[in-house]
Amino acid sequence: MPTDTVRDDIRTFLTSRRARLTPQQAGLPDFGGRRQVSGLRRSEVAQLAAISIEYYTRLERGNVGGVSEEILDSLAGALQLDDVERAHLAALVRAANAPNRAADRDGGASHVRDSIQQVLDAMTGAVAFARNAHLDVLATNQLARALYEEALDTVEQPPNLARFVFLDERARRFYRDWDGIAHDAVGSLRAEAARTPGNTDLADLVDELASHSTEFASRWEAHDVEYYRSGQQHFHHPAVGDLDLDYDALEVPADQGLTIVTYTLAPTAPHAPAFLRLQQNSSTRAETPSTSAEQPAP
Template identity: 45%
Template sequence: MDQRAELSEFLRSRRARLKPEDVGLPDFGRHRRVPGLRREELAQLAGVSVAYYTRLEQGNGRNVSTEVLDAIARALQLSDAESDHLTHLAKPTPKKRRAARPQRLRAGIQQLMDAMEGVPAYVVGRRTDILGGNRLARALLGDFLSLPAAERNTARLIFLDPNSKDLYVDWDIKACEVVSYLRLDAGLFPDDPLLSSLVGELSVKSDEFRGLWAAHHVKDKGHGTKRLQHPLVGELTLSYETLRLPDDLEQCLVTFHAEPGSPSQESLRLLASWGTDAEVRTPRG
């Protein structure tokens, strides 16, 4: 991916979402040809010259200091994930070319997931590739391990498998999150040809992906709640946790659990009792 273009588009998109009143600047009612802060307003807030900021927004991040990037991040009110993304775009390092190496799931992690009875669990790596999972995760989300290796990818399933919109009650939120994860990877691994190929394919085949990709949202994986509409047990509300694996920080273990005593917990138990029968009948999502 073109790192200069990525930096330029990211800064413009973050500047466009702010209004003068959002950052404590007066708005004198002057007509604005484009939404958001002007370059000179952002430069004023960051304490840099307009010419300096303009060069950066044009994709020229050479020799920019960490202090200046931090000041611009504060002025743009970036989240921690967005601030890190800005740094990766402006100051790329050679180590990020590691993305070309194969991803492998350690056998011990698969054994751990298999031992987690009653807890759906799977591991996701770079590019949202699904590297492994236990039986209950496949019963809940679809038997992703039955797919060819190249298709075991969350983004592909969300945007190219029509069943995903039936499975995720809040599909729009899930879709935005997945694209945000890919954006983060694009900043970390700009030379990953498989990531570029995936983004290109999804941009061609999905209008929804193309629109979300252009928005430059960035978010890291974390924790929260998901609502699923399962074809066998109905709607479930599940909490999820994302844990980075200590020996490979590019891999994350994702687990789901239901509130104790809730209908969702009972539905999850029922799904677990059906085992492989549920896997076969679940749509891929």
């Protein structure tokens, strides 16, 4: 990621964060009258961060050489950044101060070890798949193949969840909270872009999505960041209907950028019958011989 691009990202990130805060939300007095800017002024952010307005202006322009962790913490407090946003800002600062960093594809692993596949296959009562930080699905278990059959049905290999969300109309039916998953997907890629600034593969993916999806492009320009860690996802499966599943994202320390995502459901949950049908369907499909395997290629 070129230095100028990183500086632009820092500028846009900081201005967008202060634009979303009102003086009241920041605990500042409101003297009334018409304000020239939306959100906080630079002088107000500087006041809250206990730094000079000249120094804050310099930081907002992307000139972050020599900035300390204490200053970043003060900025995070002034702008009310959450932990993910604070980590994102720190990653951008590191990238700006290391402009000659070589291409970095750590988040874009292209395969999984056999032992990871064995772990996935052992999770017979849960949907489980392994993905990299680009949201490429690299390995699945039987139940994941049943749940994500539409997302995995793609010419592009490996299948990519961001492409599915933004470029495949079936995603809007599959994800009942499409807006939420779209926000999470863009936020995850935004955070990864700052963490691995030399990642040309990720840059190519972002360019592809932005050029084919105005939804993606506008969300990317918002500079929101997100970590997909745990929560509940709302699906509509074409064969079994609605499913509200609890998810957990488990990072694999031995494999940079690799995450195992699991979806589970308590036996007494409202959609337990549908989840049981999904399990039964996946077992039936696994036992049915593939037509292409039985017949020679033409």
